[in-house]
Amino acid sequence: MSPPETKSPPVGYVHPGDGIQHVNYLGSDDHVHELWWNGAWHDTDLCTMTDAPTGAFDVPSGYVHLDGTQHVNYLGTDEHVHELWWNGAWHHNDLSVAAGAPAGVQATRVGRGYAHPGDRTQHVPYLGSDNHVHELWWDDGWHHNDLTAAAGALANVSGRVYGYVHPGDGTQHVNYRDASRHVHELWWDGDWHHNDLTAAAHAPANASGTAYGYVHPGEGTQHVNYFGTDDHVHELRWSGNWQHNDLTAAAHALNGNSFTDGPSGYAHPGDGTQHVLYIGSDFHVHELWWDGNWHHNDLSVAAGAHSLAFRTVFGYVHPGDGTQHVNYLDSSLHVQELWWNGPWHFNDLTLAAS
Template sequence: MRDRQATGRPGKWRRLAAAVAVSAGLAVAAPSAAHAGNGFFTSQDLTASGAPVGASGKTTGWYTPWDRVRHVAYFNTSNVITIASLAPGASTWSSATAPNVSPVGLVLTGYAYAWDRSSHVIYLGSDNHVHELWYTQDSPVWHDADLTAVTGAPSGLWPTTGYEQGGAQHIVASTTSTHVLYHLVFTPGTGWQAQNLTTFTDGGPYTTLLPVGVSRGDGQTIAYLARDGFIHALSSTTGSGWSDVAIRQAVGANNVYAGLGIFFDAGGSRLAITYVGPVNPTPRHLHELTWTPSAGWSDSDVTAASGGPAFTGAGIGGGLSLASDGSDRIFTVDAANAIWEYVRVRGGRWFAWKDTGDGTVQANNDVTAFAAPDDAAGTSYTDYVVYLDGSGHPHVMDMTTPTS
């Protein structure tokens, strides 16, 4: 099976208005202190301020740029979703529970939407439908909407990524049982609609690894593992016309085992996809696959470049770009349930840190990381790492990174 478009690249991408990322801990190799967490993370157990215990390791985090409030969402033991928030300058997180929802604790994604100044948490419901929790400044309570019923999309879609792009909301969704890829879109004046993207792909995504998407400023890209064994980049600048590229020149077929993630860099010209491979043999390494207008696609073996351990853990938090210092940050959980961080500094060199001790994270779960500017000028960003511990307590680690 061949890709529909073996060559071709998206147009040059504009600078994003906001970026996300995180920091570091116990050094394997040490860059300057400006790039290193190296023990400077602080940590807060949210149950100490009244948040309920979590039921699984699926968490999500985002910030709302109009008020710079930080938000975290997770599944709690009452089988509902808790959203915790922190105002800029505050030290204590407040928490609220979304009523009348019945999620399946498998997938969770949260994001901000500027059009109506709203926050959104997308989840898979026990009815096998995609659901949207939404909260606006004008209607400051959590509402629940059944997007499968509204759009007519098929049941059984797993919503993996949500984001704003081009003044619209976008949700990437797929299944683990059939080779289908869907795109749910909310446009002001039109409402929610579902678009089946499978016909634009090379036979649809491989069912064992869910696709992920990202806004690029002037468009969007969805990364997925195709049935031909290669990672593909499905891109659009219009939301309706899509171009599918098999990244054959940088990734070998059947080389992707786990950890598919995607992010767009703070400088506005570099797309990154994370993965772990190969399928066989072990040990497996963490990789960052990148695209730039000048160089096209290239692949970095992050494990080898950073001197970090081979990938043996259960979870990977994807990748993030930090606007304040131009670094990439990737978080993983190792086999001993400790958090590891991999950092690519502005000059391109990779470093690795073990951010927590063994047994920190709930077994077989992952971490979420994001960042928020501390003032309107963005003179510094605070990095947040969210996880559940072995007792299910939600924790947030944070560290401030000045602009450099």
């Protein structure tokens, strides 16, 4: 049976223990699906497998915990945060109920979850109907925390929230944009704090869409990418203090597409390069990549892709073989992949898993 059409941008990750790749998406049946690879591509309906409730129009995404379990978080039609988790078999958990999250505050957008390697905790940030940033976190049981209140920040979130861990110092960071087009972070070093990154970096107040962050582990730097109102890809970079960089200008690249959510990035640990992905004004997938200087690459052209990209592009590195994988939703509502093992290649994962 063929996988259904896709309603959300696909988001992928690798399980380091077995080298299997997993790409999650919300199907036209409102079920959370995964396309998974163990030498060939397969499709699994995780909602049917676990008898889990259907998902709302959001982006399901997954991560791997240090104990080898997998966790895929999504927004349910009941406005709760749910997870589908694997320990050899797939299970369902209503995290809002498990954590005792406030019943009067609905989840409106669920950010990508992550594991904290230093203390083995898990964290799932989300935006509440009170316009606060919340998290559900686990340390052998699920708990709720209002991060906006804990950090003394204003309730001024606009759009999606996105979190990550800095493995070098164990800090946690949750990024978001406000209505005045500033990029903010709530960050943790034992306590939660607030920082206006736009002000700290003396950057223009021109952020649109979502601010996506990542860490370059080789250098210990942090990078938060977003689209500006000028349709350029901008970066706020931390190497002891926050600085601003216009990556589109630095790489002499094509403008981004204002109808898409924002640029996302990752570091390649094998060669120390950085990669920032976005959909261009030509609806191609583009990357800005760094090896000491910023360069531009049209990945759709490089891979010979024949479909246009929509929504948001996400990428990841397979640590076992050093390959790179970039997933996106195309105009036929298929999940597509551009993957690199020296040159770039194109693969229609929806067809491959049929």
